[in-house]
Amino acid sequence: xxxxxxxxxxxxxxxxxxxxxxxxxxxxxxxxxxxxxxxxxxxxxxxxxxxxxxxxxxxxxxxxxxxxxxxxxxxxxxxxxxxxxxxxxxxxxxxxxxxxxxxxxxxxxxxxxxxxxxxxxxxxxxxxxxxxxxxxxxxxxxxxxxxxxxxxxxxxxxxxxxxxxxxxxxxxxxxxxxxxxxxxxxxxxxxxxxxxxxxxxxxxxxxxxxxxxxxxxxxxxxxxxxxxxxxxxxxxxxxxxxxxxxxxxxxxxxxxxxxxxxxxxxxxxxxxxxxxxxxxxxxxxxxxxxxxxxxxxxxxxxxxxxxxxxxxxxxxxxxxxxxxxxxxxxxxxxxxxxxxxxxxxxxxxxxxxxxxxxxxxxxxxxxxxxxxxxxxxxxxxxxxxxxxxxxxxxxxxxxxxxxxxxxxxxxxxxxxxxxxxxxxxxxxxxxxxxxxxxxxxxxxxxxxxxxxxxxxxxxxxxxxxxxxxxxxxxxxxxxxxxxxxxxxxxxxxxxxxxxxxxxxxxxxxxxxxxxxxxxxxxxxxxxxxxxxxxxxxxxxxxxxxxxxxxxxx
Numbered sequence: 001x002x003x004x005x006x007x008x009x010x011x012x013x014x015x016x017x018x019x020x021x022x023x024x025x026x027x028x029x030x031x032x033x034x035x036x037x038x039x040x041x042x043x044x045x046x047x048x049x050x051x052x053x054x055x056x057x058x059x060x061x062x063x064x065x066x067x068x069x070x071x072x073x074x075x076x077x078x079x080x081x082x083x084x085x086x087x088x089x090x091x092x093x094x095x096x097x098x099x100x101x102x103x104x105x106x107x108x109x110x111x112x113x114x115x116x117x118x119x120x121x122x123x124x125x126x127x128x129x130x131x132x133x134x135x136x137x138x139x140x141x142x143x144x145x146x147x148x149x150x151x152x153x154x155x156x157x158x159x160x161x162x163x164x165x166x167x168x169x170x171x172x173x174x175x176x177x178x179x180x181x182x183x184x185x186x187x188x189x190x191x192x193x194x195x196x197x198x199x200x201x202x203x204x205x206x207x208x209x210x211x212x213x214x215x216x217x218x219x220x221x222x223x224x225x226x227x228x229x230x231x232x233x234x235x236x237x238x239x240x241x242x243x244x245x246x247x248x249x250x251x252x253x254x255x256x257x258x259x260x261x262x263x264x265x266x267x268x269x270x271x272x273x274x275x276x277x278x279x280x281x282x283x284x285x286x287x288x289x290x291x292x293x294x295x296x297x298x299x300x301x302x303x304x305x306x307x308x309x310x311x312x313x314x315x316x317x318x319x320x321x322x323x324x325x326x327x328x329x330x331x332x333x334x335x336x337x338x339x340x341x342x343x344x345x346x347x348x349x350x351x352x353x354x355x356x357x358x359x360x361x362x363x364x365x366x367x368x369x370x371x372x373x374x375x376x377x378x379x380x381x382x383x384x385x386x387x388x389x390x391x392x393x394x395x396x397x398x399x400x401x402x403x404x405x406x407x408x409x410x411x412x413x414x415x416x417x418x419x420x421x422x423x424x425x426x427x428x429x430x431x432x433x434x435x436x437x438x439x440x441x442x443x444x445x446x447x448x449x450x451x452x453x454x455x456x457x458x459x460x461x462x463x464x465x466x467x468x469x470x471x472x473x474x475x476x477x478x479x480x481x482x483x484x485x486x487x488x489x490x491x492x493x494x495x496x497x498x499x500x501x502x503x504x505x506x507x508x509x510x511x512x513x514x515x516x517x518x519x520x521x522x523x524x525x526x527x528x529x530x531x532x533x534x535x536x537x538x539x540x541x542x543x544x545x546x547x548x549x550x551x552x553x
Contacts, residue, residue, distance in 0.1 A: 041065075074338055074355040076324050082332040083150070098153040099160075100182045101126065106411060108141050109133060109165075110148045113414075116182070117518040124177045126164065128515055129418030133172070134163035156181045168422045186239075189523040190216040194537045198226035201523055202247075205239030205296040210246035214279055217250065228284040228540040230533065231300075234314060238295025241323060241342070242272065248303050249274035251310070253281055256345070258303045261323050263340030268325065284546055285310035286536040289391060294318035298350050299342065302389045306345040308379040308550045312391040313536050319352025319388030346375040348385035380552035392549050393539070395532050403454055403496045404503050410452040413504075416443050417511040427516050430524040435505040435512075443508060444497045454493055 066079045100119025103110050112130040115121040135151045162175045186209040193199040198220035220226045245258040252274050260271040287301050287310045298317050304310035323340040341349050353364050367386035375383050407413045427433045469475040506529050513525035
C-alpha cells in the first residue's frame with residue numbers, strides 16, 4: 001500500500017512540474033488559456049488522487065481523461081499507450097512478433113480461429129478449433145482476447161509453451177512455439193478468374209503493397225497472358241497514404257497528381273504525384289469496392305475514377321477523407337492526430353461525416369446535401385464530394401438472413417468445419433470441391449443438435465410491431481389475429497435451414513476451405529459465387545460497355 005501511495009505521489013509531483021513549466025512558458029503568450037486549463041486539470045487531479053475515499057489508479061484516470069477529450073474530435077485521433085504499440089505496428093506495417101494465428105473466444109477459453117500458413121502456429125501443427133488452456137503455465141480461463149494476444153506476442157526467436165486441447169480427439173498436449181516476425185501479406189491472393197481476366201485482392205495498404213500488386217500483375221501477364229484486370233479493394237480499410245499514389249502509378253503515367261493534403265500546418269501540406277514510368281496504361285480495369293473500402297483504398301479507387309482509368313463497381317465506399325499523423329510522446333507512447341483532409345484529382349474530398357459541426361445531442365451527421373459539390377472527371381463525367389466514392393456501376397451486397405447470421409456469430413458453422421476437418425483428412429481442390437447434399441444434410445443434423453438461438457427477421461419485426469400496438473392501445477382490437485400470425489411466423493430452425501440453403505452453403509464452403517487451403521482457399525471459395533465479380537467480368541468482356549461507362553456521353 002505504501003509503495004502504491006509513493007508511486008501515486010511521484011506521478012502527481014511529475015505531472016505538477018510539467019504543468020507549472022508549461023504554465024510559465026505560455027503565461028505571457030496567446031496560449032495562456034491552454035496553460036490555465038492544464039493548471040486546473042493538474043489541481044483537480046492532485047486533489048482527487050490525494051483525498052478520494054478509495055484507492056484509484058492514477059495512470060488509468062489520466063488515460064480515461066485523454067480518451068474522453070479525444071472522443072470529442074473524431075475516432076481517428078487517439079492516444080496509443082506503450083502496451084498497444086504492437087497492435088499499432090501491425091496495423092501500419094503488417095508486422096509483429098508472435099505465433100501467426102487469429103485467436104477468438106469460445107466459452108471459457110480462447111481458441112485458434114485461423115493459423116496463418118507457414119508461420120509458427122502452422123509449423124507447430126496447431127489447427128483451427130484448438131483450445132488454448134495455458135500459456136507458459138498460466139491458465140487462460142476467462143482471459144480477455146487482448147490479454148491472450150499480449151501473452152502470445154513477443155520478441156522474435158523467443159519461445160513459449162502452450163497447453164492445447166484438441167476437439168473431437170480427447171487429446172491434451174503441450175506445444176513449444178518459437179515466435180517469429182509475422183508479416184501479413186497485403187496481397188493474399190491473385191489469379192485467373194475468366195479467360196483473359198486477372199484478379200488481384202488487396203487487403204491493406206502496408207509498406208511495399210504497390211510493389212506486391214505490380215509483381216502480381218506481372219505474374220498474371222506472364223502465366224496467363226491476361227488482357228484485363230479486376231482489382232478488389234472490398235473491405236480494405238486503408239493504411240499508408242503514400243502507397244496509394246504508388247499503386248496508381250502502375251496504371252497511370254508519371255507526373256499525374258493523385259492526392260493532395262490540406263491542414264492547419266502548412267509545412268505538412270503536400271501534393272503526391274505519380275513519380276515513375278507506368279507499368280501498363282492500357283489494360284482495362286474494374287475496381288471492386290464496398291462500404292468497408294476506406295482511406296487509402298478510396299484514394300486509389302477515386303483517383304482511377306477521376307482520371308477515367310478504371311470502372312468502379314460495388315457499393316458506395318466508407319467516406320474517410322482525413323489524414324492522420326503519428327507523433328511520439330514520452331514513455332514510448334504515441335498520439336495519432338487527424339492533421340489534414342485529402343483531395344483526389346478532380347478536387348473533391350470524400351469525407352462523409354462532419355465531425356466539426358456536430359448535432360445538438362453530440363452525434364455526428366453526414367455532410368448535408370447543401371454542402372455537397374459537383375466535380376468532373378477528366379472525360380467530363382459528374383462526380384461528387386462529401387460521401388465516399390460512388391461507383392460507376394452500383395451493386396449492393398445481398399442481405400444476409402438472420403439464420404445465417406446466427407449460425408456464424410454463434411460459431412455453429414465454425415464448429416462444424418472443425419468437426420468436418422477431423423473426419424476428412426483431405427478435400428478436392430477448391431475449384432472442384434463443393435458442399436453437396438450429403439455434407440449439407442450432415443450439417444443440418446449437427447446444427448439442430450446445437451442450442452443456438454435464432455429468430456427470423458419477420459418474427460423480430462412482428463415483435464417490434466406488437467410493442468407499438470400496445471403503446472398506442474390498439475393491440476386488444478386485433479389480439480386474436482395477431483396471436484395467430486405469431487404462431488405462423490414462429491421461427492422453425494429446420495425449415496429455415498433449408499429455405500436459406502444456398503446462402504448457408506456458401507458460408508460453410510468458405511469456412512471448410514480455410515481449414516485445408518487457409519486464406520487463399522477462403523478467398524477462392526468466396527469468389528465461386530460472387531455476383532459482383534461476375535458482373536465485372538461481364539463488363540471487361542464487353543469493351544463497348546466498358547468504354548461507354550467511362551465516357552461522358
